Structure formats: C-alpha cells, structure tokens
Amino acid sequence: MYVAVKGGERAIANAHALLAKEGRGDAELPELSTEQVAGQFGVLVSRVMTEGSLYDPELAARALSQAQGDALEAVTLLRSYRTTLPRFGYSEALDTTGLPPQRRISATFKDLPGGQQLGATFDYTHRLFAEAPTEGPELADHTDGDRVSMPRVSDLLGANALIEPDAHPDQDATEPGDLTREPTVFPMTRAERLQALARGDEGFLLGLAYSSQRGFGSTHPFAGEIRVGEVEVEFDAPELGFPVPLGRIEITECQMVNQFTGSADSPAMFTRGYGLAFGRSERKAMSMSIVDRALRADEFDERIESPVQDEEFVISHSDNVQATGFVEHLKLPHYVDFQAELVLVRRLNREFHERQDHAEPVPSDLVPTVEEVLA
Amino acid sequence: MSQELIDYNIGYLDEQTKRMIRRALLKAVAIPGFQVPFASREVPMPRGWGTGGVQVTAAIIGEDDVLKVIDQGADDTTNAVSIRGFFARVAHVGTTTRTDEATIIQTRHRIPETPLSEGQVIVYQVPQPEPLRLLEPRETETRRLHALEEYGLMYVKLYEDIARFGHVAKTYDYPVLVGERYLMAPSPIPSFDNPKMDGNPALQLFGAGREKRIYAVPPFTRVESLGFEDFPFEPQRFDDPCALCGSTGVYLDEVIIDDAGASMFVCSDTDHCERTVAENEEVFA
Numbered sequence: 001m002y003v004a005v006k007g008g009e010r011a012i013a014n015a016h017a018l019l020a021k022e023g024r025g026d027a028e029l030p031e032l033s034t035e036q037v038a039g040q041f042g043v044l045v046s047r048v049m050t051e052g053s054l055y056d057p058e059l060a061a062r063a064l065s066q067a068q069g070d071a072l073e074a075v076t077l078l079r080s081y082r083t084t085l086p087r088f089g090y091s092e093a094l095d096t097t098g099l100p101p102q103r104r105i106s107a108t109f110k111d112l113p114g115g116q117q118l119g120a121t122f123d124y125t126h127r128l129f130a131e132a133p134t135e136g137p138e139l140a141d142h143t144d145g146d147r148v149s150m151p152r153v154s155d156l157l158g159a160n161a162l163i164e165p166d167a168h169p170d171q172d173a174t175e176p177g178d179l180t181r182e183p184t185v186f187p188m189t190r191a192e193r194l195q196a197l198a199r200g201d202e203g204f205l206l207g208l209a210y211s212s213q214r215g216f217g218s219t220h221p222f223a224g225e226i227r228v229g230e231v232e233v234e235f236d237a238p239e240l241g242f243p244v245p246l247g248r249i250e251i252t253e254c255q256m257v258n259q260f261t262g263s264a265d266s267p268a269m270f271t272r273g274y275g276l277a278f279g280r281s282e283r284k285a286m287s288m289s290i291v292d293r294a295l296r297a298d299e300f301d302e303r304i305e306s307p308v309q310d311e312e313f314v315i316s317h318s319d320n321v322q323a324t325g326f327v328e329h330l331k332l333p334h335y336v337d338f339q340a341e342l343v344l345v346r347r348l349n350r351e352f353h354e355r356q357d358h359a360e361p362v363p364s365d366l367v368p369t370v371e372e373v374l375a
Numbered sequence: 376m377s378q379e380l381i382d383y384n385i386g387y388l389d390e391q392t393k394r395m396i397r398r399a400l401l402k403a404v405a406i407p408g409f410q411v412p413f414a415s416r417e418v419p420m421p422r423g424w425g426t427g428g429v430q431v432t433a434a435i436i437g438e439d440d441v442l443k444v445i446d447q448g449a450d451d452t453t454n455a456v457s458i459r460g461f462f463a464r465v466a467h468v469g470t471t472t473r474t475d476e477a478t479i480i481q482t483r484h485r486i487p488e489t490p491l492s493e494g495q496v497i498v499y500q501v502p503q504p505e506p507l508r509l510l511e512p513r514e515t516e517t518r519r520l521h522a523l524e525e526y527g528l529m530y531v532k533l534y535e536d537i538a539r540f541g542h543v544a545k546t547y548d549y550p551v552l553v554g555e556r557y558l559m560a561p562s563p564i565p566s567f568d569n570p571k572m573d574g575n576p577a578l579q580l581f582g583a584g585r586e587k588r589i590y591a592v593p594p595f596t597r598v599e600s601l602g603f604e605d606f607p608f609e610p611q612r613f614d615d616p617c618a619l620c621g622s623t624g625v626y627l628d629e630v631i632i633d634d635a636g637a638s639m640f641v642c643s644d645t646d647h648c649e650r651t652v653a654e655n656e657e658v659f660a
Binding site for chain 2 (some may be wrong): 008009011012076079080081082083084085086087179180181182183184185186187312316321322323324325326327328329332333334335336337339340341342343344347348351
C-alpha cells in the first residue's frame with residue numbers, strides 16, 4: 001500500500017551511516033589525520049579557506065576529511081561554523097608591501113627591485129607522474145642571505161603616474177561594507193564586490209576571466225605582479241589605543257595591470273584589477289583580478305556587453321555555496337508543484353482534443369485555390 | 376586523532392544575528408508584502424533547502440513553542456524530518472505533526488488543510504522571493520518596478536497565457552497582491568492554497584535565505600490572487616476524493632501504483648489525512 005514517504009527518519013539515519021562507511025574507505029588502512037590533509041593538500045586547503053572565508057588550515061582540513069574530499073561541501077561546513085562565531089571587530093588593513101614573499105613574479109618587467117623569485121610553483125614542472133621520494137625532495141641551499149626589499153610593481157608604475165593610483169581620495173571616508181553582516185543590495189561598492197569575489201567559486205571566476213581574455217569584455221591584462229607569502233594581521237583594540245599583532249597568515253596577491261585610459265583632457269594611464277586569496281591560491285587570485293577589472297567597466301565608461309562586466313550576473317552567481325545548494329535542491333521532493341503542472345497539462349490536452357473533435361471540416365469548395373488567392 | 380567538540384548557541388544562530396533577523400521581520404510586518412533585504416547567514420543545511428525558513432524560525436522560536444515542519448504538505452518527507460530534528464536538537468523545543476497543536480509551522484510548498492488560528496505563525500521557505508524575477512532578471516530593475524507599483528509586466532504575462540492556452544498557465548507560485556500594494560510571490564505553493572492566505576488569522580512569514588530577503592503578511596491582511604474581470608483567478612481543484620480518507624476539497628498527490636502507470640490520489644497533507652482516517656474509524660467502529 002501507500003508507504004513511499006513513510007520512514008523518512010530511519011532512511012536518513014541509515015543513509016548517513018552508509019555515507020560514513022563509504023568515507024572511511026578500507027578499514028584495514030589507517031585514517032587520514034587532519035595534520036596530514038593540512039600538510040599534504042595545502043592548495044586544496046587554501047581553496048576551502050578562501051571560499052569559506054575563514055583562515056584556519058586545521059579546521060579546513062578537518063572539513064575536507066569530513067566532506068570526503070568534496071571541496072564545496074567543505075566550504076559549506078566551514079561557513080556554517082564561521083557564521084556562529086562572535087565578531088569582536090575588524091583587523092587593520094593588511095600591508096602587503098611588507099610581505100616577505102615566498103614567491104614573487106612579474107610578467108611586465110624582466111628585472112625589478114627585489115628580483116623575480118619563483119618559490120613553490122607548479123609552473124615549469126613537467127606534468128609527468130613522478131616517483132615520489134618518501135623522504136621529501138632535497139632543497140638546494142638558499143642563496144639570498146640578506147633580504148632585499150621588494151616594492152610592489154604597481155607602486156613602481158605609480159611613482160611615474162603611469163597607473164591609476166591604488167588609493168582614492170575619499171576611500172577611507174566610509175567603512176567598507178561586509179556582505180556577511182549587512183544586506184546586499186545592487187549596485188555594490190568595489191569593496192563589497194571584492195569581498196564577494198574573494199568568496200566566489202574558483203572555477204566560476206576562472207571561466208569568467210577566461211571569457212574576458214577571449215574577447216567577451218576584454219580588459220587586456222598583464223600579470224603585473226603575483227606574490228605569495230605570510231603577512232601579519234593586526235587588530236586595534238580600543239582599550240589599548242594601538243594595533244597589536246594577532247598572528248601571520250599566508251596569502252596570495254595578484255595585481256593585474258590592464259587596459260589604459262586617457263583622453264584629450266587626461267594623461268594615458270594603466271588601470272588595475274586586484275585579487276587576494278588565502279594560502280597558495282594563484283589561479284583564484286589571478287581570475288579574481290581579471291574579473292574585478294572587468295566589473296569596473298562603469299567607472300571607465302566602457303560599454304557593458306559581456307557577462308563578465310555585469311555585476312548582477314557575476315556576483316549573484318559566483319557563490320558556490322548558494323549555487324550548489326540551489327541546483328541540488330532539485331533533488332528535494334517537488335511533487336506538489338509537479339502535480340499542479342500535471343493537472344494543467346492534462347486539462348489543456350483535453351481541451352485541445354475537444355476542439356479538434358468538434359471542429360467541423362471546412363467544405364472544400366469554400367477553400368480558395370492558389371490561383372484565386374494570387375488573382 | 377583528538378578533535379575538540381564545537382559548541383553551538385541555543386537555536387544555532389548567535390543572539391546578534393537573531394536580533395538582526397527580528398528587525399527585518401518587524402519591518403516586513405510593517406510593510407506587508409515588501410521584500411526586506413537581510414544579511415542572510417549560513418545555516419548547516421545547503422542553500423535552497425530552506426535556509427531562509429530556518430533562519431526565520433530560529434529567530435522567533437522559544438522554549439515554549441511547539442514546532443511542526445512540513446514539506447509538500449507531509450510531516451515525514453526527508454527534508455521536513457531533517458529540519459524538525461535540527462530544531463529539536465539545537466533549540467530544545469517540542470515538535471508535533473498536528474497542525475492545531477503547533478505554535479510555529481515551517482512549510483515548504485503547502486499550507487495545511489486545517490485552518491490556522493490566531494496566535495499561530497506559519498514560516499514559508501522561499502526559493503525565489505521576487506515574483507517578477509523570471510520576467511526581469513535584474514534586481515535593480517525589479518526594485519524600481521515595486522517602488523513605482525508598476526506590475527504591467529505580470530499582467531501581460533497572464534494575458535499572454537490566456538491568449539495562448541485559454542488559461543493562466545501558472546499553477547504554483549501564483550502571484551498575489553498584498554494589502555492592495557505589493558506584488559508578492561507566495562512561494563511555490565499550488566494556486567489551490569492561494570485563497571488560504573487571504574485574511575488568514577495567523578502571522579505569515581517568508582524567508583529566502585539564498586536570495587537574502589524576508590517578507591511577511593500580517594494576520595487578517597487582504598491577499599488577492601491576480602486575475603482579470605473576464606478571467607478571474609481560478610484555484611486548481613480535484614474531482615476525486617482522497618483514496619485513503621475520502622476527503623474532498625483538499626490538495627491531492629498522485630501516486631503511481633503499478634508498472635502500467637495506474638495511479639491513485641491521496642491527501643498531500645499527511646496530518647489531515649491521518650486524522651480523517653482516525654475519525655472515520657471512530658464513526659464506523
């Protein structure tokens with residue numbers, strides 16, 4: 001008899017038990033530890049932290065383990081935890097000029113103060129399966145004994161007024177918004193947009209950036225500078241009156257140098273796009289900077305004709321927690337709505353056939369011939 | 376591997392968040408049918424699975440409340456079970472499947488058959504709060520249309536349906552005008568349920584988590600389903616009674632019962648159906 005929807009409670013419990021079993025894999029083999037995941041899947045952990053908007057490698061690793069390697073599920077876990085944390089205040093703005101980079105490259109200058117530093121990168125590796133050494137590869141000796149300062153490429157260009165300034169006169173007049181605390185309303189400020197992009201899905205932003213490069217809203221990007229390194233986070237506690245360091249976080253920053261502007265009234269000048277992500281997230285930071293620049297079309301009186309330039313299109317669809325939830329919610333029962341449609345389609349069909357049955361055939365002598373029509 | 380347990384606040388959301396949501400709710404009640412933007416938080420279920428409804432319920436629920444959760448009219452569908460279990464765990468509230476015993480009813484896609492009464496709150500889970508969204512994808516534009524009370528777009532859509540099919544081809548999420556002012560999406564309830572919204576003594580709250588909007592219909596508010604003088608709104612009806620309890624004038628689900636596609640019609644509202652069956656047994660006992 002009719003038992004299809006009964007027993008939901010038991011079904012859920014059983015499904016979750018099965019899920020746990022699947023996730024454990026071979027019980028003879030030891031379980032992966034959080035430390036192992038954090039240490040050996042650093043790039044993936046970075047992605048989960050960036051899109052989860054929470055810098056905590058250990059918790060991100062734990063989320064990945066619990067999610068059985070599903071990055072979006074791990075991001076959801078992290079965000080659901082993050083949102084319950086009380087907010088004490090906001091940190092000082094990060095100073096990335098002082099960031100001692102583990103990696104720093106510029107594609108716009110052959111050499112520059114501080115030099116190019118490859119650091120840990122997949123670039124130039126041959127994508128061949130390597131026989132992994134168990135002890136870990138040996139590192140050649142570090143040769144850069146004394147640390148030289150590495151000014152940002154955009155600051156070098158800025159010194160000659162060849163690029164739009166990093167800061168705008170009134171930018172500190174208003175506090176930047178926080179999408180996780182205040183309602184979002186379009187149009188957004190650039191600060192809010194950047195926050196949304198930082199939380200945005202790497203794959204979606206990559207696709208949008210790629211579409212821009214292929215001509216759908218081109219911004220003529222050059223990778224002015226990409227740097228990866230640890231930066232100090234400072235917090236200004238009101239009772240102290242001065243900022244105190246909270247700790248260091250690893251970040252990836254990308255400054256994209258883009259399409260120049262200029263007219264009869266103003267000198268020619270490059271524009272910029274900006275990308276910032278937690279950990280080692282180079283692809284994300286680069287994509288973000290291209291999309292950021294494309295979304296500034298309005299500021300530079302560019303025609304908005306491609307998806308990547310359209311704020312509502314990009315920002316409304318870049319959040320993968322929202323996207324995956326809504327696409328996957330189609331798994332939930334919809335039989336009430338479907339029933340409503342079914343009833344309507346049946347009725348329309350019935351009416352269609354009734355009309356057909358009752359339609360009297362038109363006598364052939366009343367139908368004009370082609371000649372008559374043309375005459 | 377030692378991992379510390381993580382403690383969550385009662386009701387899951389922190390108190391600041393609850394206050395923020397309550398403010399949005401108050402504004403929503405003050406302007407019936409108007410979509411109030413709110414800083415929607417993540418909750419521990421996926422977006423699109425009732426995160427708006429969960430946040431509204433979490434913001435209004437107290438220890439004395441009795442919660443009922445339905446999905447497609449049923450108390451025992453998997454997502455309803457999951458959400459009910461969530462609140463039993465994080466808010467320590469009593470739960471029920473009986474419509475008349477509940478103080479808060481969270482619902483997806485249905486309004487119970489048992490009439491709601493004064494003092495009850497019904498919380499709708501809303502996937503798309505903007506009734507004009509499929510006609511105009513841009514938020515900046517639809518906001519302007521609401522401000523100007525410019526709903527011609529929707530009337531043209533209804534007119535085109537009639538011209539093409541002879542009927543309005545919208546069978547669920549059928550647009551309503553609230554308090555003779557704001558066009559509102561009733562969430563994807565079947566048009567069958569639309570008349571229940573009009574002048575309802577219960578407080579009706581709507582939460583759209585992914586879209587970050589909250590709206591409300593206060594008790595005894597006029598809710599009019601759109602129509603024309605010569606083509607007035609017509610809620611869907613079913614010819615057959617429920618095959619289990621014999622109720623008529625209720626919303627029915629079609630259940631396929633064999634390989635040949637034969638089907639039977641049963642109540643979508645499981646609470647109503649079970650109680651009617653029990654009453655019938657008493658009568659015939």
